[in-house]
Amino acid sequence: MRLLHTGDWHVGRTIRGRSRAEEFAAVLDEVVGIAVQEGVDALLLAGDVYDQRAPGPEADLLVFETLVRLHEAGIPVIAIPGNHDSALRMEALARLLRPIGVHLAPRVLPPDEGGILEVPARDGSAAALVACVPFVPERRFGDAAALFRGSEDWYQSYAEGMGRLLAAMGDAFRPDRVNVVLAHLFTDGAIPGGGERELTIGMTYAVAPSRLPAQASYVALGHVHRPQAVRGAPAPARYAGSLLQLDFGEVDQRKSVTVVDAEPGRPARVREVALASGRRLVDVGGTLDDLVARAGALGDAYLRVSVRVDGPTPGVADRVREALPSAVDVRLDYRRTEPEARPAGLASLRPREQFEAYYRASHGAEPPPELAGAFDEALESVQGAG
Numbered sequence: 001m002r003l004l005h006t007g008d009w010h011v012g013r014t015i016r017g018r019s020r021a022e023e024f025a026a027v028l029d030e031v032v033g034i035a036v037q038e039g040v041d042a043l044l045l046a047g048d049v050y051d052q053r054a055p056g057p058e059a060d061l062l063v064f065e066t067l068v069r070l071h072e073a074g075i076p077v078i079a080i081p082g083n084h085d086s087a088l089r090m091e092a093l094a095r096l097l098r099p100i101g102v103h104l105a106p107r108v109l110p111p112d113e114g115g116i117l118e119v120p121a122r123d124g125s126a127a128a129l130v131a132c133v134p135f136v137p138e139r140r141f142g143d144a145a146a147l148f149r150g151s152e153d154w155y156q157s158y159a160e161g162m163g164r165l166l167a168a169m170g171d172a173f174r175p176d177r178v179n180v181v182l183a184h185l186f187t188d189g190a191i192p193g194g195g196e197r198e199l200t201i202g203m204t205y206a207v208a209p210s211r212l213p214a215q216a217s218y219v220a221l222g223h224v225h226r227p228q229a230v231r232g233a234p235a236p237a238r239y240a241g242s243l244l245q246l247d248f249g250e251v252d253q254r255k256s257v258t259v260v261d262a263e264p265g266r267p268a269r270v271r272e273v274a275l276a277s278g279r280r281l282v283d284v285g286g287t288l289d290d291l292v293a294r295a296g297a298l299g300d301a302y303l304r305v306s307v308r309v310d311g312p313t314p315g316v317a318d319r320v321r322e323a324l325p326s327a328v329d330v331r332l333d334y335r336r337t338e339p340e341a342r343p344a345g346l347a348s349l350r351p352r353e354q355f356e357a358y359y360r361a362s363h364g365a366e367p368p369p370e371l372a373g374a375f376d377e378a379l380e381s382v383q384g385a386g
Ligand SMILES: [Mn+2]
Pocket: 008, 010, 048, 082, 084, 196, 223, 224, 225
């Protein structure tokens, strides 16, 4: 059987307030194209389908269009919620989408109560068992585990409990099937992409790779945005990664989907297929003149700009944005003097001195004369009006 593993779509994500809908449309089109070209039997979607728990209509349009196109190509989808998705919203959508071959597994369930889905190969030659393990917040873990028989002593820690839950899934796998775990979780040792929510990739949530079930032919993971194999797992396990460079922590990451070839009784073989859509995220630095000179060579990449100046320079960020319309982040780079201790008795200073003290504390330098002059003018006009 051949499966396409992807995840962390984060449809609806913006960058510093700018829409990335066009890029999502292009990359989702690419994903559908790869699924069709590779002739996969199913697409596994490992959570964080949406960026927001209550996504906007534009994001829905992109996701629904993609699911319908996969349906029209005869490719079923198995999807779980990640920490960015609303499990309840997925539950609401599950029944609507079921007739078009989309299996949403909004909650963790025991293997024989819907926790494991059977997915036949299109030519009927084999079948896969897909154990669905959506993201479970730590505070809800007890509720999820309570559904499993003999789970009373599971919860010594999140990692321990999740290990037991994964083992219960592994015990329900069958040697005559392609056995797949589809999970949204953080494994110890995975290298974060930088765009994930820090809290949920911390040590509290780290599951040891050795706890992934050895009976699995393949473990399809979501949560970490950098595509990577999981080291130290008893079965082939991978994070497929996100589709676009979602934040500046993901600069230089090449994005991909994973094609999985598997048959019963042996570990799956995996292959990355690169994605080309989407604008790159690039860090650039230099003086204003350097940056202006490089503007043409930077293409359509979103830029995080560090502009070298001698000290605080009002207006320079605007000039950078004029020269580089794709600059989404502009910061000034200059040597900051140690901020002086907050002067005692700030109230005893005159307004101009208060302003200078504030400026030194926040910028580490004296205010430029034209700014100080502007402050005086503003103060005069206010006092004059009083
Ligand atoms: Mn994610």
